[in-house]
Amino acid sequence: MAPEAAEPLSARDLxxxxxxxxxxxxxxxxxxxxxEELGISPTAYFQLxxxxxxxxRALAHDPVTVNRLRAERDVRRAQR
Structure with a gap:
C-alpha cells in the first residue's frame, strides 16, 4: 500500500x-x-x-461516483 493511501481523505476532498x-x-x-459551499473557484474544484x-482512497470512499465520473472523463477524452 502506498504511503498516501494510509492517510484518510481530507475534509475538503470529502x-x-x-x-x-x-x-x-x-x-x-x-x-x-x-x-458557496467549498469557497473555491469552479476551475479549482474541477482540478481537485x-x-x-x-x-x-476516493474510489474506496465512493466507488459509484468515482467510477461514473471516470467513465464520463474517458468519453470526453475519446471525443478529442
Missing part, C-alpha cells in the same frame, strides 16, 4: 466528492454551490475533482 455526487440542472447551479478520480 466535500468535493459529495458535491460531485449531486445532480445539478446545469453548470450555473453547480458553480454557485462550489463557490480530476485528481481525486485517480486517487484510490
Amino acid at each position: 466535500a468535493v466528492l459529495a458535491l460531485a455526487a449531486r445532480t445539478f440542472t446545469g453548470s450555473g447551479p453547480r458553480e454557485r454551490a462550489v463557490r 475533482l480530476n485528481a481525486l478520480l485517480d486517487d484510490p
